[in-house]
Amino acid sequence: MNELISKRLKAARERAGMTQAEFAERMGFRDRQTLAAIEAGSRKLSAEELLRALKVLGVELDYLTDPFRLVGEGRFSWRTHRDAEAGLLDAFEDKAGRWIALYRQLGDARVAPPSPLQPRLALTERSTFEDARAAAEALGREWDLGEIPAQRLEQRLRERFGALVLYVDAPPAISGAACQLPGLNAILINRREPEGRRHYDLAHETFHLLTWEQMPPEHREGEIPRGGKGKRVEQLADNFASALLMPERTLLPRWESRGRRDIHNWLNETASALLVTSLALKWRLVQLEWLGRADLMQIDDARLTANGRPKRDQPVPLLFSGEFVERLHAGLCRGDISVRRAAELLGLTIDELAALFRERGLSVPFDL
């Protein structure tokens, strides 16, 4: 029998909270060993038995057979606005899980097996904010993020961490997410967010992926109550993100040479050069104690909106990512997924799917 069905059958039984003995009895098997053999893939299920299994477990056939779906695996942590509805997030998580499953399924493990080693930041919930910022500064040097870390972070995440970074069209209430599953780490970024916010989200989610085991993030950050353990983890992530994108070594010469320039202009120009938001830069200067309470009183946040530029001038990244689109291209060329299925999973028409390849400079692998 198909290995996927055996594996998913076991996952569905466990999700339903049934022991092998209970499930075997409800299936009408003579003994538990029959079910054990089915779950191990050494005994085939008949179509009638599988139909009965679906009824007993209360799942659809796709749950057991669809390779472009995450079942019993994949942990998400979403960065959402407070007013994001739970139903909206669940629906989007289902969709995002399918994109990640699609990417994983179409990969060729013979060509690029995932590394068995995963980098980890030596931080815990008891670490101080200073520890988180020091770790970010050190990581920036180790990953050679350079003067403007936001420019290289995504590339380094791919190269050094094997992470998949996807720019997606998400509902406005969803900024992004980190997703961890065996052999693959992924970060989703709402590509319609302003450029500085996107980079900040990427750095923030990087923290979660690098600390997931010791500080598993909440499923949804927007709902974390103040003062709780989850809040502490998010504050550590923010401190880390801030120092990763705005390292002291980059800021110091710029700060020292600012002269008598208006602080708003300096913040807007420096933040734009570093590809972050002016507000994030302002708070980074407070962290560094270069701005004090009295200085903050002089700053009008309204003048920092969109880094003082017209909002329409902000570039929007191409949908998904180069590696994602290339992998899908290869999968369609091999016939590992049908064109209609690919379009449906990505929420595109067939013509939009063709455009996705063209905008990445790839041939269109179908003529339908």
Added chain:
Amino acid sequence: MQRGQVLLVDTNIVIEAFRTRCWKALASHFKVETVEECFKEALTGDPLRPGYLAVDPAALSSGLSARHQVSKLQRIELSLRSPLAAVLDAGERDLLAHALGRGDSWIVSCADRAGVRAALELGWEERIVALDALARAAGSRAQFKRHFTEAWLAEVRTAYKLEGRLR
């Protein structure tokens, strides 16, 4: 491929047959049949989106000799026989699930590489026919996109054979 033979078609075939205006010729030469899901897919879409091609529901219905419902058990049987079926869309899968249960001498047309591979995996090499060959047999001189030609189908068959998967 004989006059009056049952011809199973999926959504891509229906849309291309309407685009090239050979639907009527096909429907009069063969007994064209499909499944409910492909019928729905062929009529779905946003007319305002670029690339949308309108399929006339009345012409589609009147050209079909049959439109089959597919049961859950049929879908399960297909899943157990063909792991490749899982990479297809709902209509493509249902068409294969329906075909799996038939005993007559049907033929099928499919223009998707994954769909053809799944059909080959099921041992249906002799039953898959390209739309251009079907249209010629029906007396149409329509010109088709590449995935609907015998040349493209031959390429996919050969690639599958080279993988050593053909029975």
